[in-house]
Amino acid sequence: DQQVKQNSPSLSVQEGRISILNCDYTNSMFDYFLWYKKYPAEGPTFLISISSIKDKNEDGRFTVFLNKSAKHLSLHIVPSQPGDSAVYFCAASSRDQAAGNKLTFGGGTRVLVKP
Amino acid sequence: NAGVMQNPRHLVRRRGQEARLRCSPMKGHSHVYWYRQLPEEGLKFMVYLQKENIIDESGMPKERFSAEFPKEGPSILRIQQVVRGDSAAYFCASSLILAGTRSGELFFGEGSRLTVL
Numbered sequence: 001d002q003q004v005k006q007n008s009p010s011l012s013v014q015e016g017r018i019s020i021l022n023c024d025y026t027n028s029m030f031d032y033f034l035w036y037k038k039y040p041a042e043g044p045t046f047l048i049s050i051s052s053i054k055d056k057n058e059d060g061r062f063t064v065f066l067n068k069s070a071k072h073l074s075l076h077i078v079p080s081q082p083g084d085s086a087v088y089f090c091a092a093s094s095r096d097q098a099a100g101n102k103l104t105f106g107g108g109t110r111v112l113v114k115p
Numbered sequence: 116n117a118g119v120m121q122n123p124r125h126l127v128r129r130r131g132q133e134a135r136l137r138c139s140p141m142k143g144h145s146h147v148y149w150y151r152q153l154p155e156e157g158l159k160f161m162v163y164l165q166k167e168n169i170i171d172e173s174g175m176p177k178e179r180f181s182a183e184f185p186k187e188g189p190s191i192l193r194i195q196q197v198v199r200g201d202s203a204a205y206f207c208a209s210s211l212i213l214a215g216t217r218s219g220e221l222f223f224g225e226g227s228r229l230t231v232l
Binding site: 006034036041042043044045046049089100101102103104105106107108 | 171
């Protein structure tokens with residue numbers, strides 16, 4: 001049972017254009033959402049997050065949008081740069097305090113930014 | 116380097132051998148999480164530990180896998196009698212949880228890549 005889904009396994013975009021990555025979730029207990037970026041042979045690194053009390057969070061070139069009614073979030077990267085080429089994981093955590101900071105991850109979207 | 120440290124980075128084992136993966140959390144972090152990434156897949160939660168306690172092991176296979184986080188020393192993920200299907204990247208993450216707050220962020224190590232021949 002995949003509680004967090006990233007339906008696009010890959011995305012190719014021209015440098016300078018916008019990259020839009022999508023993520024859907026099913027568990028209504030999720031109340032905190034994060035995006036991680038991963039390069040080959042490295043661990044995931046935190047990119048940006050959003051709490052369920054907000055619908056948008058922006059940090060430089062990265063913006064995350066949350067649509068709670070649709071259980072959908074997206075990550076916008078603009079403008080895209082070649083260094084953004086990586087795998088991006090959507091993740092979610094539950095308001096269940098016993099879970100600590102346990103994250104449930106999507107399957108990832110591989111982004112290729114072409115110069 | 117105050118980040119999450121994992122070793123070994125690469126481990127090769129033959130079928131039937133044991134694999135031991137170690138993780139030292141970030142300084143001051145007392146919560147450790149282990150994730151597994153199979154080739155071309157996402158990260159799957161395995162186990163969540165605090166010092167000397169397993170909090171959530173719902174993602175751990177029932178047999179051959181065990182984890183510990185002793186009072187002193189690193190967290191260890193142990194896989195007994197490895198099989199080819201255990202070949203994967205195993206990531207450790209740590210977090211700091213302050214009473215009454217949730218930052219939600221996990222800090223990941225660079226992973227240990229297990230290859231079973």
